[in-house]
Amino acid sequence: MTAAPTLGVLEWFEPNEHERVERVLDGLRELGVRHLRTGLSWASWHEDGGAEWYDWLLPRLASEVEVLPCVVYTPPSIGIVPRTSSPPRRPRDYADFVDLVLTRYGGSFERIELWNEPNSRSEWDWTLDLDWLLFCEMIGDAAHWARERGFGVVLGGMSPIDPNWLRLLARRGVLQHIDVVGIHGFPGTWEPSWNGWHYHLAQVQEALDEAGSPAAIWITEAGYSTWRHDELAQLRTLVDVLDAGSPRVYWYAAEDLSVDRSAIDRFHEDEREYHFGLRRDDGSPKLLCRLWRDGGLEAVHETARLPLPRRNASPPVALITGGAGFVGTNLALALLEEGHRVRVLDNLARPGVERNLRWLRQRHGARLEAQIADIRDRFAVRQALEGADQVFHLAAQVAVTTSLVSPTDDFGVNLGGTLNLLEELRRLPEPPTLLFTSTNKVYGDLPQLPLEREGDRWEPRDPALRAHGLSESLPLDFCTPYGCSKGGADQYVLDYAKGFDLPAAVLRMSCIYGPHQHGTEDQGWVAHFLLRTLAGQPITVYGDGAQVRDVLWVEDLVEAFVRVRDRIDDLSGCAFNVGGGVENAVSLLEVIELIGEIHGRPPRIELAPARAGDQRYYVADTERLHRATGWQQQTRFADGLQELYRWLQAQRARAHRPLAAVPVAAR
Numbered sequence: 001m002t003a004a005p006t007l008g009v010l011e012w013f014e015p016n017e018h019e020r021v022e023r024v025l026d027g028l029r030e031l032g033v034r035h036l037r038t039g040l041s042w043a044s045w046h047e048d049g050g051a052e053w054y055d056w057l058l059p060r061l062a063s064e065v066e067v068l069p070c071v072v073y074t075p076p077s078i079g080i081v082p083r084t085s086s087p088p089r090r091p092r093d094y095a096d097f098v099d100l101v102l103t104r105y106g107g108s109f110e111r112i113e114l115w116n117e118p119n120s121r122s123e124w125d126w127t128l129d130l131d132w133l134l135f136c137e138m139i140g141d142a143a144h145w146a147r148e149r150g151f152g153v154v155l156g157g158m159s160p161i162d163p164n165w166l167r168l169l170a171r172r173g174v175l176q177h178i179d180v181v182g183i184h185g186f187p188g189t190w191e192p193s194w195n196g197w198h199y200h201l202a203q204v205q206e207a208l209d210e211a212g213s214p215a216a217i218w219i220t221e222a223g224y225s226t227w228r229h230d231e232l233a234q235l236r237t238l239v240d241v242l243d244a245g246s247p248r249v250y251w252y253a254a255e256d257l258s259v260d261r262s263a264i265d266r267f268h269e270d271e272r273e274y275h276f277g278l279r280r281d282d283g284s285p286k287l288l289c290r291l292w293r294d295g296g297l298e299a300v301h302e303t304a305r306l307p308l309p310r311r312n313a314s315p316p317v318a319l320i321t322g323g324a325g326f327v328g329t330n331l332a333l334a335l336l337e338e339g340h341r342v343r344v345l346d347n348l349a350r351p352g353v354e355r356n357l358r359w360l361r362q363r364h365g366a367r368l369e370a371q372i373a374d375i376r377d378r379f380a381v382r383q384a385l386e387g388a389d390q391v392f393h394l395a396a397q398v399a400v401t402t403s404l405v406s407p408t409d410d411f412g413v414n415l416g417g418t419l420n421l422l423e424e425l426r427r428l429p430e431p432p433t434l435l436f437t438s439t440n441k442v443y444g445d446l447p448q449l450p451l452e453r454e455g456d457r458w459e460p461r462d463p464a465l466r467a468h469g470l471s472e473s474l475p476l477d478f479c480t481p482y483g484c485s486k487g488g489a490d491q492y493v494l495d496y497a498k499g500f501d502l503p504a505a506v507l508r509m510s511c512i513y514g515p516h517q518h519g520t521e522d523q524g525w526v527a528h529f530l531l532r533t534l535a536g537q538p539i540t541v542y543g544d545g546a547q548v549r550d551v552l553w554v555e556d557l558v559e560a561f562v563r564v565r566d567r568i569d570d571l572s573g574c575a576f577n578v579g580g581g582v583e584n585a586v587s588l589l590e591v592i593e594l595i596g597e598i599h600g601r602p603p604r605i606e607l608a609p610a611r612a613g614d615q616r617y618y619v620a621d622t623e624r625l626h627r628a629t630g631w632q633q634q635t636r637f638a639d640g641l642q643e644l645y646r647w648l649q650a651q652r653a654r655a656h657r658p659l660a661a662v663p664v665a666a667r
Helices: 018-031 050-062 092-108 133-148 163-171 197-211 231-242 287-304 326-338 353-367 378-384 400-405 407-426 463-468 480-499 525-534 554-566 588-599 623-629 637-653
Strands: 006-010 035-041 066-072 111-114 152-158 180-185 216-222 248-252 317-321 341-346 368-372 388-393 433-439 451-454 457-460 504-509 511-513 539-542 548-553 575-578 585-587 605-608
Touching (some): 018 050, 018 287, 050 066, 066 152, 092 133, 111 133, 133 152, 152 163, 152 216, 180 197, 197 216, 231 287, 287 353, 326 341, 326 554, 341 378, 368 378, 388 407, 400 407, 400 480, 407 480, 433 480, 457 463, 457 585, 480 504, 504 554, 511 525, 511 554, 525 539, 539 588, 554 575, 554 623, 575 623, 585 588, 588 637
Parallel strands (some): 006 035, 035 066, 066 111, 152 180, 180 216, 216 248, 317 341, 317 388, 388 433, 433 504, 504 575, 539 605
Antiparallel strands (some): 451 457, 548 585
8 A cells, every 4th residue: 555645735925924924824724734835936036135034934834844945937137038947148146045044044945946847948048048958057057055964955846757868868968967856737637648646656657767866756846726616526626636646745835815916927928827726815724725734635535536417317307506504404304205316415514514524424424416517607507507406506605705705705705606497497498497595684684664663573553564573575675695596596587487488486485494404603503602602601792682684494494495385386586484483583682591491501692793785674574374285383493492402412422523634744
């Protein structure tokens, strides 16, 4: 069995990015990564403040990780032409600079890498050095001197991998000074011809054997761009490279390239260059990073092993977008128990949902298909629809607060993703039924609703509203980016139902709660309150706590889905409010009091200012849904809350310890 490789990460820093360096180091620490490949720009060192920057950077990095510095980029003033990719007019100048680096910073590393992707014109303009004589002289001198001084030498990674270029360096005598040959590969993103890591490693090894070189082969750069939001492919690319057989791998990169920066091939010339990170440029983790952080590389491998959806299989499949989430899991369970085959389309972005997916597969095996993809990827949506006879569109960005931080992402997922789905449905000769989960936020924050405080809750002054709740006749009034994106999607679904004859309906949901809910402050607040209580942590209440919601047990919601689906011929183009109704209307303070009774002691409360878009009162009038389908909620909130408490308590009692990590070689 091949030993697991030493796994490192690559990140390059611009001068004065002190805060980003600390953020990246924090991220590496979370992942348990102890090896970092980074750039040391010859050009930047000679700029104002450049030396001082590297005086800080290299010792700071070396205090936490093993550093592999890559010395690259010609100062334009000494190049044959004034570009950083130009050969220097005097090749020996590079060796002199490497000597300076070893003298000044050699205490921070054991090996040094000489140049980066030299057979890529954007990094080394070989049109100015067609026979590679300048490069060979430059690298040969620097490598010889570095080894004389006791440092290991890594040859700048080939991209593309080219054994014949390596043979040229061998004939020129360069390889005799090299300890490690680096190779780069980006299968699925840039490689025009890719035969697998084993093939390419074997080709490089053959060239080294011909030259009589004992150099090791490291994969000094490998990665996958998530520019199309295909984060599962990034995860699988890492698993693939870890199985390649190289003793060391550096994953590209710690973070996405900032949208404000220029890539090596100019500003946004190629959008793929901006999306290679384990984290986005705001520091938020992608799927690979989150699984690696929370469950180690074993969790990454387990997710990578999820089988791909079967195509052209029978019987027809029910598609649930966002199907690994809380509501989606309960819906999938109900459909599977009905005898349906179910396909889940989910990007697993929400923490905890991968556990839902594993649970469903354990119960129902191959009848549950998983397509890990993003609703913004129209072609993934097209694939997911193959063979579907019913679609439940639950995939969404679900938090008002998140929408205020990143309105563009909120728009792309909620409205753009819904439009992707609608367009793919429209192109089908016989489109399946579609149910879209909208929200009570389409009615806005209801400032015009006259309310009065009664004890621990707000109530409408209008007796009819107090008796029945708010009906679909309430005017739409989008507020917050979340309300706008979900409201826009709501209206698009209804318009496509009417204008393009799609069999589609909308359910505007109130507060839903139940098992498989991994609640946060932003979404799933009932479960969040219980989780905080079970953990002995305070509950933050935004506003006065007298806000009233009608809470609905998730199994009752699933029953509403099924009833509308079964009558879609009559109900297409309709929107329905669905919630617990006046019978299950409770204030936040009342919920907290009830939690205290169940838990045996009251939770601690911390008050905070009210949040944007928060309705002081929302209770759904579900009469229209009842008249159309006969549906009505069945579960009393007090009973449901106690059942959810027991479920969460059982989850906490189970082994939440991290999965055993796949071995990674120590430093």
